[in-house]
Amino acid sequence: MHPDVCLTLYRCAQEALTNIRKHAHATKVLLRLSSNDTQVELTVLDNGQGYLPKHEHSASGFGLQGMRERVASLCGTLRAGPEPRHGWRVEVIIPLTQQGQAEQSSTCAHQKKENI
Template sequence: MRAGIATGKDDRARDDKARRRKLARHLVAVQEEQRLRLSRELHDDLGQMLASVALELHNVRADSAELDARLARAAQLIDQLSARVHDAAWSLRPADLERLGLRTSIEDLAGMLCAQLGIPCDVDLEALSRPLEPEIGLTLYRIAQEALTNIGKHAKPSRVSVTAHIRGNRLRLAVEDNGHGFDADVAPGSQHLGLAGMKERLALIGGELTVETAKGKGTAIYADVLLTG
């Protein structure tokens, strides 16, 4: 009798866990849909209006040299604002993620960072060529995005590695650098908050984040997710 009761409790616990995970995945999907909508609004509406204003300013022919200089400055500011709107829209929901796929999108992120830093970049993302659930793909992209952003801001490495491998039914995305590293035991800063966000995002889809780092020893970030298909 007791064994039956225990089995019933275990079944209910598993069902509750499955429902929570399903709800968490739904919340991630809703969040990303909101990001997509805002990204499109930024790009299509604001971007188009800024482009129209910039065109009008560029077409103005002023008689006064002083007025001409001010209009030129205004046009320059509009151009800069347009670029920032574009960057914000891309950050919210990069179009390349849907158009090119996860593998190419992360390869582009890594390539851009390493080009900016002028350092070698080892990339092996063949494992990301396979179809993944949308929530998993979005989460892995955000992990790579945050990790590479942190490298650009803090690490000052001479080499970066971005790889993905599948072992059994688990996929691991690894972002590694040989830069400054940091003390994981110190009070949280912006980099630590970014890591906390990665952990929370992975936990929503049943994944796990592992960070290996030390001052002067570089940093390795491993994102592990369970493949269901």
């Protein structure tokens, strides 16, 4: 995997776990990383009290917005939301290409500029 993909996955996992520790009061956390030829997916799931919106833009941390921006820069998607039986789920999906992730990043950034 391209180093930018690895760093993004690491930072997203780090932020999700930090948010769980600070805000969720969870007793269990599941962290799953899987990949195939076309994409890599990170899922972080906890059984805590759920999400507190006031913490999304915390000045002391990376935050969900920072995670979204970092993932979007690699043409990926981030979904975050409550679980039906309490807790919170964060899913990060980043597409992989055979040409290399760095090339894909520049293509993704170029496409975004054209869509603005």
